[in-house]
Amino acid sequence: MDMQSLYQEIILDHYKAPHHAGLRDPYEAEVHHVNPTCGDEVTLRVHLVDGMVEDVSYSAEGCSISQASTSILTDLLIGKPVPDALAVHQTFLELLQSRGTVEPDEAVLEDAVAFAGVARLPARVKCALLGWVAFRDAVTRAGAAYENHSQRAADTVEITATKGK
């Protein structure tokens, strides 16, 4: 695969200068997620106010894909109502799990469309999802259950499957 299409400029820019990095107060939930295969990790906090994602802060160690993905997540989701943020999360998840069969929706995903190439590399999908799965977990723990339960349970199974071995 062409490395320029995988490592798009936007990914390398976020990797070199990640947005919203660092752990901040206040927050309602903090989670720690690791990719057991490679050891990449992220500690991520969410601060929710009146149903809005007021802040997402994080400390992460990992490859360019996982770092840039978490950085872009914060750009996209901070300031959104929680249900909208979860909808973006769902769209991103579907793109990454599509093995390249889904055309990315730029209106929803904005800069995150840069990860469309990653969807064709099974070994790297979990890198791109690390921060996103952590975000979803943190929101759930913060007690913001905005969607119906069965939908959430289905997502959880898929997420576990992508974490793999």
Place this chain on the structure above:
Amino acid sequence: MTVTVSSLNGLLDTERIRADFPILSRRLADDRPLVYLDSANTSQKPHQVIDAMAQHYAHHNANVARAVHQLGAEATEAFEAARDTVAGFIKAPSRDEIVFTKNSSEALNLVANTLAWARGDLSIGEGDEVVISEMEHHSNIVPWQLLTERTGATLRWFGLTDDGRLDLGDIDDLINERTKVVSLTWVSNMLGTVNPVAEIARRARAVGAIVVLDASQAVPQLPVDVVASGADFVAFTGHKVVGPTGIGVLWGRRELLEALPPFLGGGEMIETVTMARSTYAGPPHKFEAGTPPIVQAVGLGAALDYLSTIGMEQVAAHEQAITAYALQRLSEVTGLTVLGPTEAVDRGGAISFELEGVHPHDVSQLLDSLGIAVRAGHHCAKPAHARFGVQSSTRASFYLYTTPAEIDALVEGIRHTQRFFGVA
């Protein structure tokens, strides 16, 4: 010391050897030739192994040790002949000391579990100590954590020096009259270090401890004599010695194999069974419940025969020469730091490194785009990475088919990676 290709002593005739390995001539995406530098992860297989397994399936397939028919006899003969080959290859005093397992992990778990269940002289409990090291693969850490948690014994470990060797400074404290087991890797899968196992085994045996060696990386690279190693148990796996996956080996001293309780219960491991109780077969069958990996044993036998034909002294010399060349070439790369010994002395053919400014995942992705296969991550040795303050590394590992030209391709690929990420 500068090493040039022309001055490399001990290289094998890789052109001839590579002709035996069909996969080494395949092309990858963009018609790039394969540069396979991941042999510490798993080795490639010569056609002699592939053919032996196909021949067995095509002509001799049957279950072993229970079929009276001709095919059953042939299969049993082939399976047991592989046990003889293994015994000869590692210089085991008796074929009955060779237990076939699924892999090294199962072999190490077999020892740790049966020791946890042992009563009498071999029993382990509170106040007893088990010693491992910080450079172990997870498969030689977790079984001992489980053992000590289950028995109340204490887990202790050797630390590492900054250049990636075992720190033997506190050996007198670590190996003492409370020590029941010392379990160490012979050759580190991450750092490449070859440990002075015979000396440590001598110290351990002197206090009555059982010595277990994880030889997963040693048997592929070094001439191995299990008795001379001083160990009581030695574990290795088939797929790293140009053999198939699905089969590993545990060698154990006969009196210990006889004294330990069974591991898994089932067919093949019994003498007689009533509804109330069973009596067990002697070693090795006592530890081989169920239908064993028959064709994998045949493949393993063919693999060890292949290595014996080349000669393990020659394989070790090749590994040493190619590792010295790789260390020299990698030292020319600015921003590259080798984790582990930087001289090819008491060192195996796995080199883990950090590249400043580029994460190992990204290094291996870029190298893969050039057809170069390396491993990125923690290599199942998280504590060893933590010891050197890194989360993960990139590892290039070599075997009897690795050429200096492939090392050159690696170095050029690393430079390309640095340019791509703008860190050169």
